[in-house]
Amino acid sequence: MRKKAYFRLKSLLVAAFTIVSFSVEAQQKAVERDTSFTVHSAYVKAKKQYPAVSIATPKIPAGVASKRDLTYCTVGDRNLKLDIFYPTAKRKAKYPAVLLIHGGGWRSGDRSHHIPMAQQLAGKGYVTVTAEYRLSTEAIYPAAVNDLKAAVRWMRANANAYAIDTTKIAVWGFSAGGQLAALMGSTNGDKRYEVNTCNRGVSSNVQAVVDVDGILAFIHPESGEGDDSKSTSAATYWFGAPKSQKPELWQEASALNHVSGKMPPILFINSSVDRMHAGRTDFINKLNELKIYNEVHAIPDTPHTFPLFNPWFEPTLNYTAAFLSKVLNGK
Structure with missing residues (x-):
């Protein structure tokens, strides 16, 4: 027994x-990381249509230093990381700064994707940060917005260590990152996105936005987001529900619905894939009514992933640098 x-x-x-x-x-x-969108996978796809394309790996400019894997905020037991690139030359005036946000459908992607852009901008006199944020496999909307607002607060809280001019902070984003950048700029001062406790009391406002092929409106005639007919869409994963069930969330996350006098100047750099900048015309009309400076540069015959590759990396960099110089430095 x-x-x-x-x-x-x-x-x-x-x-x-x-x-x-x-x-x-x-x-x-x-919570396993989704690695479906990488620079390499985007390259393989783009090369089928554009055989001459190559991954942009420009030489690191002289006089640029970096620090990697810095924790900018801890949410629960999750340490959110960033990399910072900065000019080593000492000068009396502090440097304007730029937060760069990667794409990947709010579900995939990595902050390393835009290190080349961050390095080149640092070589032009900007302190640049590439930050991770919680993706939809880990936390749904609005976690990503909360995280990135916290990243801006970290930049201000650590301004003295990196000679950052806290009155001149821009946000630059590609694809989903562009959507997030536009939403951050259009919600300057909105307390709904200030829930993270990291560096509370420090402003998360930005003074300029660069939206590289990021949509401005989710529920819009031009938008292709939310089509779940074949499989669950990236946006549906991010919101945790299809737009038919929770349209208020989809509307809330649309920068088009937040445009006000608090919106900073914005630059749109777009591919020839129209649905990737859904709502842009309506957005610009609102900006013009409010007399808020904006620019549009559409690069013809380009894939959505154009800023990652030659020959389009350099024009993207040049458009960005010229815009930031104008709106942040008055040049």
């Missing part, structure tokens, strides 16, 4: 351990 009881207890323990192990594994998989 004892032997039977022993084996029964043993099998129950093995079963329990298996269930717990499966549960832990399932939890790990639930």
Whole structure:
């Protein structure tokens, strides 16, 4: 009897351990990073249509230093990281700064994607930051916005260490990052996105926005987001519900619905894929009514991922640098 009881207890323990192990594994998989969008995968896709394309890896400008893997905010037990690039030349005036936000459908992508852009802008006299943010595999909207607002607050809180001019902070984003950049600029001063406790009391306002192929409106005739007919769309994952169920969230995350006198100057750099800048015309009309400076540069015959590749990296950099010089430095 004892032997039977022993084996029964043993099998129950093995079963329990298996269930717990499966549960832990399932939890790990639930937050496993989505690596479907990388520079390499985008390159393979773009090269089919544009055989001459190459990944942009320009030489790092002289006089640019960096610090990597710095924690800018801790949410629960999650340390959010950033990399910072800055000019080493000492001067009396402090440097304007730029936060760069990667794309990937709010679900994939990595802050390393725009290190080349960050390095080149640092070479032109900007302190630049590439920051990660929680993706939809980890936390749904508005977590990403909250995180990136916290990144701006970190930049201001650490301004003295990197000679940042706190009155001149811009945000630059590509694709989903462009959408986030436009939303950040259009919600300057909006307390709904200031829920992270990191560096509370420090402003997250930005003084300029560069939106590189990021949409301005989710529910809009020009928008292709939210089509779940074949598979769950990236936006549906991000909002945690289709637009038919929670349209108020989809509207709330649309920068078009927040344009006000608090909106800073904005630059649009766009590909020839029209749906990637849905709502741009309506957005510009609102800006013009409010007399807010804006620029549009559409680069013809380009894939959505154009800023990652030659021959389009340099024009993207030049448009960005000229705009920031004008609106932040008055040049």
